[in-house]
Amino acid sequence: MDLQLKGKKVLVTGGSKGIGKGIAKAFLEEGAEVAILGRGKEALNQAKKEMPSLKTIQADVTLEEDRTRAFNEFLETFSRIDILVNNAGGSSGGKTMETTIAQFEEAMLLNYFSAVHLSQLAVTDMKKYKNGAIVNISSIFGRESGGKPTYNSAKAAMISTTKSLADEVVKDGIRVNSIAPGSILHPTGNWQKKLDENPEQINKFVEDQIPAGRFGTVEEVANTVVFLASEKASWIIGASINVDGGQSKSNF
Known part of the structure; x- marks a missing residue:
């Protein structure tokens, strides 16, 4: 199936390793022009070595100034953004009563607030062209218990914001969806x-x-992302799609 992604300008956060790197690779294979954003210079360089056509941007998405700088650097290189994949994330802490408020705040910054801010930046540019797609990488544990409370809370917020933002910007030709992976081995x-x-x-x-x-595999998540970002998924708006081999206990 031709997903018609050739020449699309794509930004993937947390793209230097794991699922993010797999997503970047899948877009490159579809003929898109891709930049990845990551904290670690060594991992970024390794990704660039594996995928020479990749653009790498070093930034810490938990810092507002870094997010703004990185996004502006992307626009300077590609002139516009067609697709944003908010993939950066991670978990810390333990049970709720054993976890500090600072750890909850850190999790929200990394997993959630970074995605909200970058989505705001992307939508501002996408509106100029009346076209665009945002795919947020959430988790099945954003819907049910199973992961660490810090992570669950942030991913639940991401699923909720995916729906509210999707309904807000669909009139501008912009589609927003999320993917909820289960346990992925890489x-x-x-x-x-x-x-x-x-x-x-x-x-x-x-x-x-x-x-x-x-x-699950990185490729199975990445394949779903490129489909959701494509016009082949034009009637999927505000959805959160499980990619989990049936792991989730939810029935919706």
């Missing part, structure tokens, strides 16, 4: 670390909790 992720530390326990988790009987 070399730099937490699941790989846990699998290395305790393979018996993690394999039991997969058997008990994922009906498909295996972890």
Whole structure:
């Protein structure tokens, strides 16, 4: 299927490794022009080495000035933005009563506020052309318990904002959706670390909790992102789509 993404200008946050890097690669394979945003210079350089046509921008998305600078750098390079993928994220802390307010605030900054601000910047530019797509990477744990409370809360907020922003800007030709991955295995992720530390326990988790009987892959998430960002998904507005092998317990 031709997703008609050739020449589209794409920005992927948290794009130097893992799911973000896989998303960037998928867009490049569709002929898009892609920039990734990340904190670590070494990881950015490695991504650039693997994908020479990639544009890399070093920035910390938890800092407002860095977000603004990075977005302006993207526009200076590409002149416009067609697609934004808010992928940057992470988790910290433990149970709610064992987690400091500072950790909750950090999680909201990284997972949620960064996505809201970058979406505002992107929508401002997209409105000029009456066209654009934003895809937010949330989590099945934004819908149900299972992850750390800091992460769950931030991802739940992202799902809610996806819907409210989508309804607000669809009249401007801009579509906003989110993807809720389940447990995805990749070399730099937490699941790989846990699998290395305790393979018996993690394999039991997969058997008990994922009906498909295996972890998901970066490519399976990336394939869904490029579809949602394309005009082939033109009637999908404000949705949050599970990509989880049946792991989620929700029935919607």
